[in-house]
Amino acid sequence: MNARLPDKNGHFGIFGGRYAAETLMPALIELEHAYAEAKKDKAFTKEFNRYLQEYSGRETPLYFAERLTKKLGGAKIYLKREDLNHTGSHKINNTLGQALLARRMGKKRVIAETGAGQHGVATATVAALFGMECEIFMGAEDIKRQAPNVFRMKILGAQVTSVTSGTDTLKDAMNEAMRHWVSRVRDTFYVIGTTAGPHPYPAMVRNFQSVIGKETKRQILKKEGRLPDVLIACIGGGSNAMGLFYPFKDNHDITMIGVEAGGKGIATGMHAASISAGNIGVLHGNKTYLLQDEHGQIKDAYSIAAGLDYPGVGPEHGYFQSTGRARYVTVDDAEATEAFLCLSEYEGIIPAMESAHAVAYTMKLAPTLCKDKIIVINLSGRGDKDAGIIAEKLEVH
Amino acid sequence: MRRIQKKFNDLKKRGDKALVAYLTAGDPSLEMTKELIMDLDEAGVDILEIGVPFSDPTADGPTIQAASQRSLQRGTTLSAILHMLETARKFTEIPIVLFGYYNPIFIYGTEQFAKQAKKSGVDGILVVDLPPEESRELRQYTDRAEIDFISLIAPTTSSERIGKISRNATGFLYYVSITGVTGTQKPVVSDIKKEMKRIREQTTMPVVVGFGISTPQQAAEIAPYADGVVIGSAFVRLIEEHGDKNNFVNIICSYAKDIKISLRNR
Numbered sequence: 001m002n003a004r005l006p007d008k009n010g011h012f013g014i015f016g017g018r019y020a021a022e023t024l025m026p027a028l029i030e031l032e033h034a035y036a037e038a039k040k041d042k043a044f045t046k047e048f049n050r051y052l053q054e055y056s057g058r059e060t061p062l063y064f065a066e067r068l069t070k071k072l073g074g075a076k077i078y079l080k081r082e083d084l085n086h087t088g089s090h091k092i093n094n095t096l097g098q099a100l101l102a103r104r105m106g107k108k109r110v111i112a113e114t115g116a117g118q119h120g121v122a123t124a125t126v127a128a129l130f131g132m133e134c135e136i137f138m139g140a141e142d143i144k145r146q147a148p149n150v151f152r153m154k155i156l157g158a159q160v161t162s163v164t165s166g167t168d169t170l171k172d173a174m175n176e177a178m179r180h181w182v183s184r185v186r187d188t189f190y191v192i193g194t195t196a197g198p199h200p201y202p203a204m205v206r207n208f209q210s211v212i213g214k215e216t217k218r219q220i221l222k223k224e225g226r227l228p229d230v231l232i233a234c235i236g237g238g239s240n241a242m243g244l245f246y247p248f249k250d251n252h253d254i255t256m257i258g259v260e261a262g263g264k265g266i267a268t269g270m271h272a273a274s275i276s277a278g279n280i281g282v283l284h285g286n287k288t289y290l291l292q293d294e295h296g297q298i299k300d301a302y303s304i305a306a307g308l309d310y311p312g313v314g315p316e317h318g319y320f321q322s323t324g325r326a327r328y329v330t331v332d333d334a335e336a337t338e339a340f341l342c343l344s345e346y347e348g349i350i351p352a353m354e355s356a357h358a359v360a361y362t363m364k365l366a367p368t369l370c371k372d373k374i375i376v377i378n379l380s381g382r383g384d385k386d387a388g389i390i391a392e393k394l395e396v397h
Numbered sequence: 398m399r400r401i402q403k404k405f406n407d408l409k410k411r412g413d414k415a416l417v418a419y420l421t422a423g424d425p426s427l428e429m430t431k432e433l434i435m436d437l438d439e440a441g442v443d444i445l446e447i448g449v450p451f452s453d454p455t456a457d458g459p460t461i462q463a464a465s466q467r468s469l470q471r472g473t474t475l476s477a478i479l480h481m482l483e484t485a486r487k488f489t490e491i492p493i494v495l496f497g498y499y500n501p502i503f504i505y506g507t508e509q510f511a512k513q514a515k516k517s518g519v520d521g522i523l524v525v526d527l528p529p530e531e532s533r534e535l536r537q538y539t540d541r542a543e544i545d546f547i548s549l550i551a552p553t554t555s556s557e558r559i560g561k562i563s564r565n566a567t568g569f570l571y572y573v574s575i576t577g578v579t580g581t582q583k584p585v586v587s588d589i590k591k592e593m594k595r596i597r598e599q600t601t602m603p604v605v606v607g608f609g610i611s612t613p614q615q616a617a618e619i620a621p622y623a624d625g626v627v628i629g630s631a632f633v634r635l636i637e638e639h640g641d642k643n644n645f646v647n648i649i650c651s652y653a654k655d656i657k658i659s660l661r662n663r
Contacts, residue, residue: 009530019499019526021456023551023573026558165462171453178455183577185553282500282526283453295474296504297452 005319010199010286013322016315018198020285024178027185032200034105039207044100051096052211055129056086060212062219062376067346074366075229075373079349080216082240082380089352089381090212090240091122095191097208099126102189109133109184112191113177115142115170115236116306116354117149118381119193124158134158137177141168142306148385167300170310174284194237195314198285202314209243216376217247224374230255230365233378234357235328236272236307238314240380245326255327258317259361261303262330272301274313275321275328288315304333304389305353307381335360337393340383352381353389400492400520401545401568404443405603405624414660415625416441416616417605418632418653419496421448421464423473425640427481432646438491440650441657443625446523447482449475449497456498456525458581460630464637475501475510479517486518494521494547494568502535511538521545521568529565545569550604552576552588556595563600570604571627572596574619577608580630584609586618593622613659620660628656 005012020028038044052058060081069077082090095112102110110132114120120136127134136153140162143150153160161180166172181190195205220228231248233241235258245256263271271277274289281290283298291299291311301311320326331339336353339360344350351359358377366375383390398406408415418437422430434445450465450473457465482493495514502510502524514522522544527535529548536546545568550559553576563570572592574584589606596604606619607627616626635652639645 017531018528019531020528021525021551022528022549022562023456023553023576025528026551026553026555165459166453166466175453175455179458179578182456183581185576282498282503284455285526290500292500292504294504295476296501297469298500 005316006199006203010203012316012319015288015318016199016202016286018285019282019287020198021182023182023185024198028198028200035101035200035204038101038104044104048097048100051100052093056092056096057084058211059215060084062216062223064223065347068343071346072363072366074371075369075375076371077362077366078220078228078374078376079379080212080244080376082212082378083349083351083355083382087122087125088384089118089122090209090243091119091193092125093211093243094193094205094208094239095119095122095126098189098191099130099132102132102191103130105189107187107189109188110191111135111137111177111180111188112193113137113170113173114193115139115173115309116385117142117146117153118307120158120160121149121152121156123191124153124156127158128156135180136160137163137173137180139167139169139173140164142170142173146306146385169300171298171301178284194239195242195316196237196284196286196288196312202286202316205239206242206246206316209239210246212240212243212378213245213247216244220374220376227251227254228374228376230257230373230375232257232259232358232362232375234259234308234354234380235313235317236261236310236354237312238317240378242314242316244376244378245320249325256320256325257361258326258328259357260328260330261305261308261357262332263302263304265332266330270302271330272303272308272310273330274311275317276330280318283312286315288318289313304336305357307352307354308357329361331357331360337390339363340386340390349379350383350387351379352383353386355380356383399543399545400490401444404492405569408443408624414620414623415443415605416653416657416660417444417446417607417625417627418442419446419448419627419629421450421461421468421633422478422481423450423468423471424464424633424636425467426471427473427477431481431485433649434485434491435489436646436650437653438489440653442491442653444492444494446494446496446627446629447478449478449495449501451498451501454498456578458578458630460580460633460637464633475505479513482517482519492520493518494523495519496523497525499524499527507535508538511542511544514539514544515542519544521547523547523549523571525549529562532565547571549573550596552592556599559596559599563602566602569624570596570600570602572604572606572623573608574606575609579608582609584615584619589619590622613655616656617659626660
């Protein structure tokens with residue numbers, strides 16, 4: 001399984017591929033070639049790294065969470081602090097890479113879909129940085145739920161387009177972004193925010209995000225003189241998890257755990273656990289695990305964390321699941337909320353509700369492991385945006 | 398001879414062009430879709446595209462999106478559509494092409510789908526999100542069932558790629574006349590003329606033009622350069638507006654007749 005994946009048509013085993021309308025195929029092939037060339041070009045990599053350093057503030061710290069470790073009384077817990085990136089999450093790693101590529105391809109206009117608004121903000125930010133026109137597609141329902149991020153995008157000069165088709169959430173925003181891309185494909189670059197979509201997006205986003213895992217490897221070797229035992233990350237589309245996991249994939253002693261959103265409980269049907277509770281299908285250009293009914297119609301995802309609220313998952317996670325390279329578990333809204341508060345109280349770090357899912361699973365796992373084991377959590381984003389939701393919840397209880 | 402090929406041969410002999418009509422199956426009901434298939438056949442429509450509704454139709458504009466939603470809300474499934482077509486096939490010889498997205502077919506089961514589609518008298522399939530690169534997993538079964546694999550060509554498709562697509566396709570090719578989703582812009586005739594020339598250099602297969610054609614005049618202007626035109630959103634819009642009226646079949650058929658007249662001798 002060490003062959004380099006994806007294959008030339010974008011397949012990871014049976015997953016991935018390029019299931020796209022013909023109007024987009026030439027653009028996807030053009031993107032694939034442009035990206036392959038850029039990847040070989042040392043100047044491109046150098047510039048990408050410079051922006052990561054000087055603009056986003058990398059490298060991000062690998063922080064030993066001492067009080068949390070003591071409280072849980074088991075394995076040592078480290079936090080990879082992606083929340084300390086410019087714009088407050090790991091999303092900027094990818095948008096910087098794609099915007100540099102867009103500029104290289106001569107595209108003056110970028111579009112993106114967004115759910116919670118983190119990817120929208122990260123895209124609007126790089127569009128401002130490089131002087132590009134920017135349009136963000138966001139479900140009408142999410143625009144209401146995530147007003148502060150809508151303001152941020154507008155301040156950054158982006159046009160925010162409200163999507164009212166379907167259920168007005170992330171998958172519909174992605175549908176609309178794809179329709180728009182079909183219509184403006186000649187001058188527009190579509191910045192997909194996660195390791196999903198048609199080839200080459202899943203591999204390209206993974207590669208831009210794998211700076212997370214590469215840094216972690218270096219940092220933990222320096223601090224502990226060895227590699228960690230367990231990596232834990234939350235999974236919506238799966239970009240922060242893949243960014244952490246990928247550089248460790250050939251270190252077979254390391255357990256990799258992806259935490260999906262269990263929402264109100266798998267049994268209620270209100271969740272976003274595509275791997276744990278979905279099955280294989282084709283959506284948004286790739287074959288992967290999806291939430292769908294028995295006739296192949298896509299179901300709505302639900303999670304307290306808007307960034308996990310997507311009925312699919314990146315195809316490489318499907319592949320990791322099928323080979324057993326990574327394990328996928330779920331954490332529900334209540335557990336994530338408890339973890340959100342716990343990390344805030346014990347470490348003075350307010351995590352994004354998305355990242356709180358990874359913390360919540362760690363709270364279950366760490367006490368069962370010996371004290372000499374090491375867990376690294378990808379703390380993918382900061383939680384200021386979620387303060388309102390939590391405040392509302394606390395009043396209810 | 399397969400129905401689609403025979404249809405284009407007959408049209409050619411008569412110097413006529415194909416009118417391809419699109420209906421979203423199950424809008425306003427599967428029963429009405431069945432009736433419309435037979436009535437539109439009589440009204441002079443040459444080929445019918447029957448849309449299989451999907452929850453996330455990324456290649457479709459607002460009109461067909463809404464029709465798909467209405468149909469799904471009524472509980473339409475691929476299985477029920479194939480069943481309806483099996484009945485309709487007893488009363489009509491019109492070539493029928495299933496038009497849709499891959500996931501419902503994938504979940505139905507590709508092998509099972511090909512078998513049942515054949516049994517239901519389906520002549521061709523057009524799966525929007527199944528480009529030649531990914532088509533083998535379905536074609537290994539539909540080819541065996543002698544179901545034509547209709548492919549799209551877009552204004553963005555390179556000449557080299559047109560060659561590749563047409564070698565992979567059977568039945569006919571469908572030229573998407575706008576860089577956009579269904580029913581949202583008006584095609585420019587001079588562009589179509591130029592593009593059709595580029596396509597004809599690569600293939601001798603019949604080529605129909607669609608996405609955005611809605612009036613008899615547009616159809617008449619485009620017909621000289623194509624082997625047929627596809628009217629989709631315009632039919633769906635008529636059904637949306639008049640679907641609850643008693644005379645709605647007449648409205649739709651008379652629209653089809655107007656388009657067909659405009660195509661003759663072009």
